[in-house]
Amino acid sequence: MGTTGPASDRPPVEKRRIVRLFRPYRRSLLFVVLLVAGSSLVSLVNPFLIREIMDTALPQGRTGLLSVLALGMIVVSVATSSFNVWQTHASAKVGQSVMHDLRTAVYSHLQRMSLAFFTRTRTGEVQSRIAHDIGGMQVTVTTTTTALVADVTTVVATTSAMVLIDWRLTLASLLMLPGFVWVSRHVGDERRVIVRDRQKQFAELSANVQESLSVSGIMLGHTMGRSRSLTDTFAEQSRRLTAIEVRATTAGLWYQSTIWVVMASMPAVIYWVAGLTASGGQMAVSIGSLVAFTTLQQALFRPAQRLLTIGIDIQSSLELFARIFEYLDLPVDVAEPEHPVEPGVVRGEVCLRGVGFVYAGAERPTLDGVDVRVPAGRSLAIVGGTGSGKTTLSYLIPRLYDPTSGVVTIDGVDVRDLSFGTLAATVGVVSQETYLFHASVAENLRFAKPEATDEELVAAARIAHIHDYLMSLPEGYDTVVGERGYRFSGGEKQRLAIARAILRDPPVLVLDEATSALDTRTEKAVQAAVDAASAGRTTITVAHRLSTIRDADEIVVLERGQVVERGTHEELLALGGHYATLVNRDAQELAAAA
Template sequence: MARPPTNPPSTTADPAPVRRVLRLFRPYRARIAVVTAIIVFSAVIALASPFLLRELLDHAIPDRDVTLVTLIALGMIAVAVITNTLGVLQTWLSNIVGQTLMHDLRVSVYAHLQKQSLGFFARTRTGEVQSRIANDIGGMQSVVTNTATSIAQNATTVVATVVALFLLDWKLALFSLVILPVFVRIARRIGNERRRISGTRQRLLGELSVQIEESLSVSGILLGKTTGSSSVLTEQFARRSDEVADVELAAMMAGKWRMASMQISFAVMPALVYWFAGITIGNGSALTVGTLVAFTTLQTQLFRPTMQLLNTGVEVQSSLALFGRVFEYLDLPIDIAEPVQPKALDRNDVRGDVRFDHVDFAYAGANQSTLHNITLDVPAGSTLALVGSTGSGKTTLGYLAARLHDPTQGRVSIDGIDLRDLATTTVADLVGVVSQETYLFHATIRENLRFAKPEATDAEIEHAAKIAQIHDFVSALDDGYDTLVGERGYRFSGGEKQRLAIARTVLRNPPILVLDEATSALDNATERALQVALDELMKDRTTILIAHRLSTVRAADRIAVLDHGRVVESGTHEQLLTSAGRYAELLRSSQDDPAEPDPSRVAA
C-alpha cells in the first residue's frame, strides 16, 4: 500500500482571538449571569465593613454608646457570614460552568478528530493528538473554571472599592490611585511574555508525550530491548525533559521582578497615605481618624483584588496559546464529510453491487496519485481479488469501498448510490473491514468482540468465534472470554489476533466485506482451516479480497492486478494464467517463496 506523507501537523498556533474564547461561554450565559449577580451583591455587602468601622471609631466608642457598638459588631459579623456563604455558592456555580465547558471542549475536539480520514492520522503522531486533548485542554482548566468569575469578582470589587474611597475622601483617593495605570502596563507586558513562553512549553510537552506514547508502548519497549537502544531512548527523554524543565522555570519566573515591584508599591502605599494625611490634617482638613482607618482598610482591600486582576490578565494572555492550539484542531477541515441530506439505504434491501467508476486518489500533500482511473465492477455476492506488489495501491482501493478515504476523482458506489451520499454510519453498517493491522483494546475478549455489536448476546459472540476458528482456543483459556488481551492484544499471536478480528466482523454480519490480508498472519494449516470458515462467511456476500499470498485468490470470481496504482490485468485465475502477463509473473515469484503454497495444489 502506498504510504501518505508523514509530515506532522503544526504544533504551534497563533494565539486565539479573545472574542472566540468568549464565545465558548455563550451556552452558559444564564448561569454566568447568576454568578455575576452573586459577585456584585457580595462586593456591595463587603463594602459595609469599612463604613461600620468608621462609625465605630468616630462615634460609638468615643460616645460610649454600648447599643451602637453592639449593633455595629453584629453588622460586621453579618457581613462576614453573608459574603463567605455567597463565596461558597459562587465557587460552586462557577466550577459547574467551568467543568461543563471543559467537558464540552474535550468532546468537541475528540468528535472532530473522529471525523478525520485515515490520512490525517497517518500524517500525525498519536502522542501529539493525545497532548492536544490532555495537556492543552487540561492546561486551560484553571482558566475556564476560575478566570471568568475571578475577573468579574475582582473587577466588581475594584470598582466598588474605588467608589467607596472617593466617598470617604476624594483627595486621598486620587493620591493612592495615581500609580495604578503604570501597574496595568507592566502586567500587560508580563502577559505577552508568558503567552510566548506558553506556546513553546506546550510544543515541548507535546514532543514529550509523543516519545512516551511511542517508546513505552509494547512495540516500542520490544524495539528498544531487541536493538539495545533503551539507553538511547532514555537519553532522548532526559534531553526533552530537561528542555521542558527549563521552559517551565522560565514560565514561572517570567515577570516575577516586575510583579514584586508592584507588590512592594502596594505594600508601601498605606504608609504614604498616612504621611499624606498627616501633613494635611493640620491644615483645616475634615479628615477624621475613623475615616483614615476606614480608608486604609479599603485601600488594603483594593490592592488585593487589583493584584489578582492583573495576575488573571497575565494568566489569560498565557492561556491564549493553549486555546490557539485547541482551535487549530477544531478548525481542521473534515476530509470525510457527512452529506447534508444523506440517502436512506435499508441494510435488508441492499444487494451489494460495488462499483469503482474512473477512480483517482492522492493522499494530501502527495506529489502524485496513488490510484489512476480505476473502473471495476463487483456484482452482488461475487468476490473481487486485488493483487499486486507492495505499494501498488491494493489496500487504498479496498479502503475506498469502506469510505475510509474519498476518491480525488470519480466515485465509489453501492447499488448505484455514491458513498458520499450516504451517512458514514450507514457505510460502516454495510461494509465490514478486516485489516492486516489488527487492533484490539486492552480489555477482555468478550468486550473486544462486543465492540462491533454492543447488543450481542454471549451465544452470538461464541457463534462468531466458532466461524473464525477461535472458539476452542478461547474456551481453553483459564478465564475464557473474560481473558484480558493486553495492550494491542500483545498476549496473543498474530494469527490469534487476526481470528479475533474476523470474529468481530462476523458478529456485525455486513453484506459487503473488505478482507485486507485477512489470513496473512496465519500458518498454512491454520489458514486452510480458516479458509473454510471464510468461504462460508463470503457466501452471498460481496467481497473485496486484498492479498499478497496468491493461494487465497484462486477461487475469486474476478482478479484485478494492480501495478503503480493502475489496473493492468483483470480476469479469472485461469484467464490470467493463460495471458501470461503480470499475474503469471507474480505467481511465479510466489512459488519461489517456500512459505507460499503452490496455488496449483490448492483446491478451488
C-alpha cells in the first residue's frame, strides 16, 4: 500500500543540535540544575549524621546529641523531598516545552512542503513521525537532563565524601566502574538498532491502519472481499512489532543483571577489605565510618547505574532524533520568497509563458512549452485526453508545484514572487477530489474565511445550490459532515467545495473538474451559479465534460503536454481537429449513459 518517504540511511545525529533544542529554556534549566544539585548535596548529609550517631551519640549515651542528629535526618528527608517535587515540576515543564517545539516545528515544516512530497509519502508515515517518534522521545527529553545533572552531582559529591572517609575503600569500590561503562555502551549500540527497526515497523503499522480503516479503505476492503486479507496483513505487521518490542525490552538484560549482582556484592567486599586492613584486631575505620561508607557506596552505585541507563536511553533516542531531524531537513522545493512582492489591486490576469514541467522520475515532460494568457475577468477552459497535463497546469497557478521551466504570472508578477498568503487570497481552487474535515458544514465553509458571517455562508451556499438541501437537514449548517465528508453524496460535497471557494471571493478561480461528480441536472444548475459567481473574475476551468465549457472565452486543447489547439467552441469545432474529436466522444458517452 505504498512506500514511505525519506530514506532510512541517515548521517549520525549531531548531539549539539539536540542541545540547541533546550537553549530557549536555559534559565529554567539553570533553576532545575540548582534544585537538583541542592537535592543531591543535601542527601549526602545523612551518612555523616549516621556516623556521628553510631560513633558518638549511642556509645556515649548522649541523648541530646542523638535527638539533634535524628531530627537532622528528618529535616534532610523533608528538604530532599521538597527539592525533588520542585525540580520534577520544573523539568517536566521544560521537557514538554521542548516536545511542543519539536512537534510544531515538524508540522510547520511539513506544511511548507510541496504537493510532490505528499504524493510519494504515506499519510501514516507522517503521522508516525509526529506521534510515535516524538512521543518516544518524551521520557528522554523530559527526564534525562535532570537525571543527568542529579546523578553526576551525586556521583562526584559521593565519591568525594567516600574519599574523606577512607581512600582505600573508595578505590576498591571504583574498580568495577570501567567494566560497567563498557557494558552500557555495548547495550546502547544494540538498542539503537532495535529502536530504528521498531520505529520503522510502527510507521508501517500506522500507515496500514490509516489506509485500511478509513471510510474509503473499509468500503474497498468490503466490496473487494479483502477484509480477511487486510486483517492477516495487519496481524503479521503486529507480530513483527511484538517481536521487536520483546527484543527492545530484553536487550542487555544479562549484562545489566551482572552489574546488579556486582553492586549488591560490593558491601561484602568493603567489609572484607576493612577486615583485611585491620591491624592487631583494630580496624582502620570505625564501625560508624564503615556503615556511613557502605551507605555512601549504595548511594554512589544507584546514580552510577542510572547514568549507564541514561547513556543507553540517549543512544536509543538518537535514532528517534535522527528520524525527526530528517523531516526537518527536507528541502522545501516550493519556498516562500524572502522579499515577496505586495501587489496593489489585483486584476487577475494570468499568463503562462514557455511553461514546462517534469515530475521527478518521469521519462517525458508533463507540460512542454505552454503559452497561455487569460485576460482579467475572462474565462479559459483547458481540455484534453487523460494524461495530457490539464490538472498539472492548474496546479502551477496556485503554486502547488513550481514549473520546471518558464514562468507563471498574475498581473505580470511571477507567482514565485508572491507571498503564500497573497497567492491564496488571489487564487481560489476547487479540485476534483473534494476534501472536507470531520467538522460541521459551517466550520468547513469557514475554513476559507474564518471571519465569515452566517449571512455570507448562506449567500455562498445559495450560489452553489446547496443551501436548500442544508436547511432540510435537522441540524442545518451545524451538521457534521463525517470523515472526508462521507455523510454527503459526491455532488453535495462538490457543491460544498464550490461554496467554500466562492466564500473566499478570489479574483482568480481555478476549477479542476469541479462538477465531475454532479448529475447532469445538478451540473447545469451549479454551472450556471458558478458562471454567475465568476462574473468579473478570471476563471480557469479544467473540464472533462465539455458541455460545461462551451461558453468559455477561450478553450485550450492539450495533447501530451503541449497546446495543440486554441479558440472558442465554435472555432474549434470548425477546425475538425482534436477538440471536435473530444466533443464527439463526449456526445457518444452521454448518449450511452442515457
